[in-house]
Amino acid sequence: MSTRREFLKTVVGGGIALSAVKLPWLAGCSHGGTTERQPLVIPDEFAGGMLVASVLSATSSGLGTQPWTLGGRTPAPTIRVRKADMFSTQLVNNLAEPTNIHWHGVLVPADMDGHPKEPVAAGGSRMFSYQVQNRAGTYWYHPHPHQATGKQVYLGMAGFFIVNDSEEQALGLPAGAFDVPLLIQDRRLASGSPGYAFQPMDIPNGYLGDTITVNGVPNAYFEVATGLYRFRLLNGANARIFRLQFADGRPLVVIATDGGLLEAPVTTDSLWLGPGERAEILVDFSKDPIGSSLLLHSIEFGMGGPTGGGGHAGHGGSTSTVPPQGADVDIIRFDVKRAAASGGSIPTKLATLEKLDPGTASKTRTFELAMRQGVTTGLHTINNLLFDLARMDEQLAAQAIEIWEFKSLDDGNIHPMHVHGMQFQVISRSSGPLNANDMGWKDTVLVFPMETVRVVARVSSYPGMYLLHCHTLEHEDDGMMINLQVT
Ligand SMILES: [Cu+2]
Incomplete structure (x- = not known):
């Protein structure tokens, strides 16, 4: 390079x-904008309890006025948990519109995943509670309401969800x-x-x-x-x-x-x-x-x-x-x-990584990513489908190993494809070798124009409805999303 x-x-x-x-x-x-450099702020840590969704009247330097917040801050407070911990919080919606929380990358039961079919109405609240199954890593959380994910994330509602475990700690x-x-x-x-x-x-x-x-x-x-x-x-x-x-x-x-x-x-x-x-x-x-x-x-x-x-x-x-x-x-x-008080060295070995064998896959699914012509909304499709909240698109067996092919028929956009509640490993790219961010366990992968990306996935162990979608949030809100039904 x-x-x-x-x-x-x-x-x-x-x-x-x-x-x-x-x-x-x-x-x-x-x-005309802010070009003077400003000191980085480290987000506050989540102290437990409620996460209130609200619009602040205060000014936030990164957003102009009136940021939309979770936990009264933007970015939302950083949640730190250990693997196998129980995590719970109550989302209180003080916005004037529906919201919810999606735990991005976190292996949660379907009813905890923040599917847009289960919004928390304005003035409402709900509990999220689940055991943390993930390895140590950097995950995050943000709202996922129907056709308003882009708006709510942009306006300030997103935060880190950091998992620690003993394997990581030993390093x-x-x-x-x-x-x-x-x-x-x-x-x-x-x-x-x-x-x-x-x-x-x-x-x-x-x-x-x-x-x-x-x-x-x-x-x-x-x-x-x-x-x-x-x-x-x-x-x-x-x-x-x-x-x-x-x-x-x-x-x-x-x-x-x-x-x-x-x-x-x-x-x-x-x-x-x-x-x-x-x-x-x-x-x-x-x-x-x-x-x-x-x-x-x-x-x-x-x-x-x-x-x-x-x-x-x-x-x-x-x-x-x-x-x-x-x-x-x-x-x-x-x-x-x-000067730092002490140094630190880069470990040569990090962690044991379970490698999924594509040869054990029980099924191969192809997801065609396309742009419809001649329309002003509903441009973005997966397998010719625009998102429908209630329609079940793909049926998957819990814990199955499957090969998924993301096949781009779009010559003008890169689509970051994201799956909820499960993870995969990238096998190949039709356009060339894998890149550094294709390694390890993934929940989001870039699919370049006209490219086919093959991954091997492990389906969630929990039954229920999950989502597969483009994480360009305007593409998602435009319909580039399908339901995965795990049984
Ligand atoms: Cu996209």
């Missing part, structure tokens, strides 16, 4: 329709102030459109923002010591896909993906992170001089395959201030400020 400069050279030299010219939304510009990974959750999103701040100002082109393109926020902070910086850090990356953006890279070209050391730790660290020059996906990286600042800075940004990519080139360039946002999908955007700057 190449450094950023070489990448741009390759892109330009290859004649692909991407521009190496610095565009107005890139760092250092002034386009002595960076902890405390050196274990940092980073919720990466984008907002329309520079264009001055507060709230979720939805326009027709936001359906095909997804609701792309003009300003990157991390933990709700626009243009964030984070002061670090010269030690080893664990960053838990979560792409909580509605639609923006990131291809993360350090500006100095140092590799990213990936230790975990959606479903927790890998067997061993994987190094990569750039890391794909689609909406809904997580990855954990270790960053060693021990050789960085105090006073230096390190920028994490998302490099330019085309709408081709996972090599980043090919195809036509990304779609624009609905206004000229919104960078298109695939534009180079800054994520966060790390400022090395002080």
Whole structure:
């Protein structure tokens, strides 16, 4: 793989329709929005009890005024649990519309999963209670109401759900102030459109923002010591896909993906992170001089395959201030400020990973992802279907091993496909080799234009109705979702 400069050279030299010219939304510009860097805020920890959904009258720097919150904050409080713990909370809906909570990546019983057929009405409440089955890892929670997921997540309702276990604990990974959750999103701040100002082109393109926020902070910086850090990356953006890279070209050391730790660290020059996906990286600042800075940004990519080139360039946002999908955007700057009291080393082995054998699969299912033409809503289909709350689309046997093929018939969009309440492992991509974020247990996988991605899945052990959908939230709300009935 190449450094950023070489990448741009390759892109330009290859004649692909991407521009190496610095565009107005890139760092250092002034386009009427907040361009001054602001210190990162670490989300509060959940203290237990209720999670109240409400609209705050206060101003949030990342959202303008009146953010929608869970637990009175945005991001919502970070929930920390141990594997095998019972977790419970009461959702109290003080919004003026229905909401619910989906526990993204968490292996919950179907009636705890936040299916949109079971909304919590305005003024209502409900208990969520389940035993945590997941391995140690970075999961998250957000509302999933019918046709309003994009709006509620965008307006501020999302938080981390972090699971620990003894296998992870034995590794002595960076902890405390050196274990940092980073919720990466984008907002329309520079264009001055507060709230979720939805326009027709936001359906095909997804609701792309003009300003990157991390933990709700626009243009964030984070002061670090010269030690080893664990960053838990979560792409909580509605639609923006990131291809993360350090500006100095140092590799990213990936230790975990959606479903927790890998067997061993994987190094990569750039890391794909689609909406809904997580990855954990270790960053060693021990050789960085105090006073230096390190920028994490998302490099330019085309709408081709996972090599980043090919195809036509990304779609624009609905206004000229919104960078298109695939534009180079800054994520966060790390400022090395002080000496660390102690170092820390990157383990060579991480965890035991059960490997699903595709040869044992009892069934192969194909999910065709397509764009209907000549319509303004209901564009996005799976197997020619638009989502229907009550229709049962696929019947699955509990605990079965199955092969799923995500077959894109769409030449213009990358679709991050997400399954509720179960996990899978990526087998192959028709467009080329697997990337670093295809490793380990996954619940969300990027499907590039016209690509077929094969995964081997373990069906939930709980009966009931789960969902399979595109995690570009405007595609999901537009209908790119089907029901999976587990029996
Ligand atoms: Cu999609």
